[in-house]
Amino acid sequence: MAAPARTVAVPAISPKLLAAALLSVGVLLLLAYLVGFDQGAVSRSGMYLHELMHDGRHLLGVPCH
Amino acid sequence: MRTFGSLLVRGLIVGLFAGLLAGTFAYVMGEPRVDAAIAIEEAGAAHSHDHGHEEEAPLVSREGQKVGLFLATSLYGVALGGLFAVGFTLLRRKLRTGNDAHAALGLAAAGFVGIVLVPFFKYPPNPPAVGDPDTITKRTVTYLLTLVIGLLAVWAGVALSRWAERYGEVARLAGGVVGLVATVVAAYLILPRINEVPEAFPATLLWQFRFASLGTQATLWLLLGFGYAAAVDRRPAREKVTV
Ligand SMILES: [Zn+2]
Numbered sequence A: 001m002a003a004p005a006r007t008v009a010v011p012a013i014s015p016k017l018l019a020a021a022l023l024s025v026g027v028l029l030l031l032a033y034l035v036g037f038d039q040g041a042v043s044r045s046g047m048y049l050h051e052l053m054h055d056g057r058h059l060l061g062v063p064c065h
Numbered sequence B: 001m002r003t004f005g006s007l008l009v010r011g012l013i014v015g016l017f018a019g020l021l022a023g024t025f026a027y028v029m030g031e032p033r034v035d036a037a038i039a040i041e042e043a044g045a046a047h048s049h050d051h052g053h054e055e056e057a058p059l060v061s062r063e064g065q066k067v068g069l070f071l072a073t074s075l076y077g078v079a080l081g082g083l084f085a086v087g088f089t090l091l092r093r094k095l096r097t098g099n100d101a102h103a104a105l106g107l108a109a110a111g112f113v114g115i116v117l118v119p120f121f122k123y124p125p126n127p128p129a130v131g132d133p134d135t136i137t138k139r140t141v142t143y144l145l146t147l148v149i150g151l152l153a154v155w156a157g158v159a160l161s162r163w164a165e166r167y168g169e170v171a172r173l174a175g176g177v178v179g180l181v182a183t184v185v186a187a188y189l190i191l192p193r194i195n196e197v198p199e200a201f202p203a204t205l206l207w208q209f210r211f212a213s214l215g216t217q218a219t220l221w222l223l224l225g226f227g228y229a230a231a232v233d234r235r236p237a238r239e240k241v242t243v
Helices: A013-035 A048-052 A054-059 B004-047 B062-094 B100-122 B133-168 B171-191 B201-234
Strands: none
Touching: A013 A054, A013 B004, A013 B062, A048 A054, A048 B062, A054 B004, A054 B062, A054 B201, B004 B062, B004 B201, B062 B100, B062 B201, B100 B133, B100 B171, B100 B201, B133 B171
16 A cells, blocks of 8 residues: 655755744744834834834733833 | 745745734724723823823824734734744644644644643733733743743643553543643742732723733634645645655
8 A cells, every 4th residue: 555645845954944944033033022022122213113012912912011 | 845935935924914813803802991991090090199191192192002003913923923934844744744734723723822821821911000010021021931831831742642642542632631731730830920900900801801812812823823724735636745
């Protein structure tokens, strides 16, 4: 009997893939940080972005004031 | 085979849509509760003797914050979608299913339990007017800890169920539950208790807000899972890779 067919959507894990994955995770965590925790230190917008996304932070379950 | 780039882009796009729709849920179900909580907060401030900040115009109006809600959920959706895609790429081969759509749904379920449910039951989210500003750093750190612990608990559940599976199907299921629950209970006991809900704050409003928050995140993860499943799914008839 033939082995069951299997779709494989991912490339094999290589050092190059790991480096790309790590870089992506860094950028994406920074984006999540901007929404959830930044108080102007990274965004350089003062408290503007922090206040703008205030309701979203509460409703996404992130601790706020 | 898909490249990492294409897997990642799919995650970012699916995350954007999931975030926008989660924002819509939050707007409809959550905003009335946030408004009600802010009304209570302002009534409280009017009674106190500290009028120092009252004349200050807010940096962003309430209307602006309601628009900002969609920006927040969209950006958060993009970030989660991208992280989800990275997780899918790195973990896909470890998941014991030949079906990419099932793999995506399984990962989304794991993410929802670890990143949403585990933190929710230890530190349920609060509307404005509830938190003590002085403890924000402590609350942020403990929240992030529950998030990491949630993912560890899911991992422990999977690891224990795989180890126990040699003893049969019941052992496999029991192993998964024990691994997950034991990790969560241990963490709940160790982490500090935080309860800053004022006596006078209406319990109904508090829980309406909390369920709106849970629903917002459930919408996000549900759409992320099904959206990504659809995005990576390929018809077996069209491309068959035999392993
Ligand atoms: Zn707040």
